[in-house]
Amino acid sequence: MNARVPLSITPEDKARAYDVVARVTNETAGRLAARLAKETRGETLFSAGDRGRYATDASIYQVMPVGVFVPRTVDEARTALDIARDLGVPVIARGGGTSQCGQTTGAGLVIDCSKHVRQLIRVDADRREAVVEPGIVLDHLNAQLKKTGLWYPVDVSTSAQATLGGMAGNNSCGSRSIAYGNMVHNVLGMEAWTSDGALHAFGRFEDATGTARELGERIRQLAEDLAPDIDQRWPKVLRRVAGYNLDVFRNQNERPYTRDGGVNLAHLLVGSEGTLALTKSLTLQLAPLPRHKVLGVVNFPTFYKAMDTAQHIVKLGSDGLLTAVELVDRTMIELSMKNPAFAPTVKAAVIGRPDAVLLVEFAGDDKTALVRKLGELVALMGDLGLPNSVVQLVDEGAQKALWEVRKAGLNIMMSLRGDGKPVSFIEDCAVPLEHLAEYTDQLTQVFRRHETRGTWYAHASVGTLHVRPILDMRQQGAEKMRRIAEEAAVLVRRYKGAYSGEHGDGLCRGEWISWQFGPRISEAFAEIKRMFDPIGLLCPNRIIDPPRMDDTRLMRFPPSYRVIPLKPALDWTAWDVQNDAQTEKATAPGTGGDPAGGFAKAVEMCNNNGHCRKFDVGTMCPSYRVTRDEKHLTRGRANTLRLALSGQLGGEGLLHDEVREAMELCVSCKGCKRDCPTGVDMARMKIEFMAQDARANGTTRRQRLIARLPDYVARASRFAGLLNLRNGIPWLAKLGEKYLGISARRSLPAFRADHFFASGVKSATREQVLSSGRPVVLFVDTFNGYFDSENAHAAFKVLQAAGYTVHVASKEKPDGKHLCCGRTYLASGLVDEAREKAQELIASLHPFAARGIAIVGLEPSCLLTLRDEALALGLGTVAEDVSRHAMLFEEFLAREAANDRLERLRHALRPFEGKLLVHGHCHQKAMGAMPPVMEALKLLPGAKPEPIESSCCGMAGAFGYEAKHIDASMAMAELSLLPAIRAVPDATIVADGTSCRHQIHDGAQREAIHVAKLLADHL
Ligand SMILES: Cc1cc2nc3c(=O)[nH]c(=O)nc-3n(C[C@H](O)[C@H](O)[C@H](O)COP(=O)(O)OP(=O)(O)OC[C@H]3O[C@@H](n4cnc5c(N)ncnc54)[C@H](O)[C@@H]3O)c2cc1C
Ligand code: SF4
């Protein structure tokens, strides 16, 4: 087979470009992988799963790469470029892969700089400049800059995962671009390799030498020759990111690219989407962090009025204090109002029932001046006929809460179930502000004509409003998309706007470049591409010779997309629905036509936005945080599952080894369930995978030993002394490691004969609790019952001290065993056994739930199973009834305290002295159960609990005990939990999770305690 790809693709070949590349990959891919492995220390990822995981970004497209290379150093990126050139394989540079237009999908070698190539090389605070490697993430950069009082102000919404290389590639723009401009306005220089492997420094034109100078001269000539076309065709708006920035030599932007009006050659690379050069480093212009911010929330009776008013509001920005004017429309306001957590914030910001609000932010160092600006805004609105329409937020906490609501509203919108999804393709057309009202009005009518709708939001300040019409890409979505795009283009032209105003061109908008700029400028773009990359190695068929946006062969969900039939173990019917594009109403559960019973549709909820790559707050995703591998990321797992379920990994479907590998390090923390904008619940998906795997391949000895613990723990406790020898005799531990895979480096929870269930605790009878005025049922799980029994005793004592009649849940017909939620079985994929356990527990608890009696549990993962997985086991309405009354010990106390029913307990508790750190179990965090923990602790006079900002502790049930996982487990704990504990040696540590306490013991040699125990100790 010919190893060389025909890189100069003829017009005839254009339509078949991807096939052409794909045809030559078998042999070439092998040689490419072999050379990369031999000549670098980087990661060479060529498996079907790896390629599949890099075949998509946050767009609707999917193109299989030949392979993926993750360089360890920036110079290895260059080595990879050289090898790819030798073998004629195109190169696609990639950062976080959050592009919305398919920029990072391509049939070549993907080079992912985000894992290792991410150093902040240099900061010059005096000159307000920083030099960075391309893989550094914006938030990480800004965190490192904070101490200098500076920041990099291109604040894209994806700041937690977007890399500077990717931001430069796309010419990204932040919410505050009205104050700071786009990427192009904030890059001072770039070092980059052209496809021949030569490194060039691109900076100020007058200082340029060598090839960079030559390239600059030739492009200057092009710009001069095309001056009339540029003047006539170039959009005169701030937000224009299409094509190449030929206008560096003839500025057309509202804001000059440089402060002194000079030319910077690096700006030619900004927005070039990896098609001209591979970036080695970037020199960035930093800005001082503003000390204060104020926010005016302007309420509008109609959407049209809001849009029409934006042009007047921006005039308040002549002194540079206006930093954002962001739209939130009624749909989003109402969605947020439905969320109890957000409702108070929204209510405080809106007046009556506005059709839209504009969030108008002023920022600077002088707070008085900012408050004066708010006054000007109020006066302006009065002049425009809207007196009393502004809610003024001066407190930064209130402002932050409102920005959070805006983000959450978008998330709710994105979580629409069914095949119709909000699709990004005209989401960032930019029009001059004086036409914004007309443009949005007309485009809304276009949507209506095509029987769909879109919710509007975002950057009113710069005429770039985001909107995603709902389309079903499997059912004529591509044709509809094209028609809507064409009609939107007419409007953009009518209002002299830019078709591509923020998210770049990629596969989606490349064909609109010649529409926007005309044939002569387009030919100049092609000439620029030939100057930089004459062999067409870098991201071919992007910007130049792009495919049609509606070429379904390039899509993730083409009409031919099929799911392999599968009988799921869990109930996924809630996802198996279709929706109405205009009303967003979903059909009944189970009617969506998913051959996998809804499981495939749940997996397909991942739209690849990359939010799970964040590191800062929240829980998602601990495995990615320790490995930084796409494979160990929620997105990577969802993509692997999607590919497997649709047969794209091979006939094994879900049972493909790639799936097993991707699931391996998922600790089922449910961080994604809470933090993923579209609600991808990988913990539940892992149970489904384990169940399918167990069905087909059976379970291991270790899995059965762990799963069946609730069944044999009572008997085993009688031999506690003997069994606990394993913890004291190293060779026994080693034997356990050899035969069971349980790490010899871990001590195991100690069995005890004097466990809670054997202690003769005076539980109220079922009859007593049912007739009591202050009833509560205590569900004691395996771990607090048999191992950490003091917690069960403590909870019993505290509840009694608070005056409750406490019934310890037990079997109606005693059989020597306790009631169990089934969690350990679920973790091993033994869903049928788990169902049996949960069914028995639920049946036993239901009489209490039916009477509205609280069912209180201590172990987060056990109790919360009743509110989560138990509802997916097909147990009917009884499970729902019980779930409504199942609560954690702290949730119960917090509820009762809020209703003034804990006075007796308050008086009985002695003051707490000292520091108090709280580590939340990840299921507590995922289910929003952390605030009650804090409330419960505050019952102790003098207690000032502080939460530890941590992800999962890494123990995650049995995960951390397993020999093959102990290192990953400890690495997760070391991310933030253990350092936070070590930093306060004299603090009391509260952790409700049994595994969390164990991890803290093993990792920091400190004893953490359950809330119940701490309270009981103070009685
Ligand atoms: C929910 C959501 C919200 C978004 N909000 C915004 C927003 O507010 N503003 C905005 O502008 N965009 C936004 N985007 C789009 C996207 O997040 C940004 O464009 C982001 O800057 C891309 O960064 P990345 O690291 O993911 O780049 P990638 O997607 O990985 O790459 C982007 C481009 O840069 C090129 N590239 C990457 N590294 C290199 C390199 N070393 N050398 C040469 N070329 C390289 C790639 O080939 C590609 O063409 C949003 C996307 C999503 C999903
Ligand atoms: S898993 Fe969720 S957060 Fe991650 S990319 Fe998919 S949708 Fe986004």
Ligand code: SF4
């Ligand atoms: S459950 Fe936890 S580890 Fe698994 S994908 Fe979700 S966030 Fe990551």
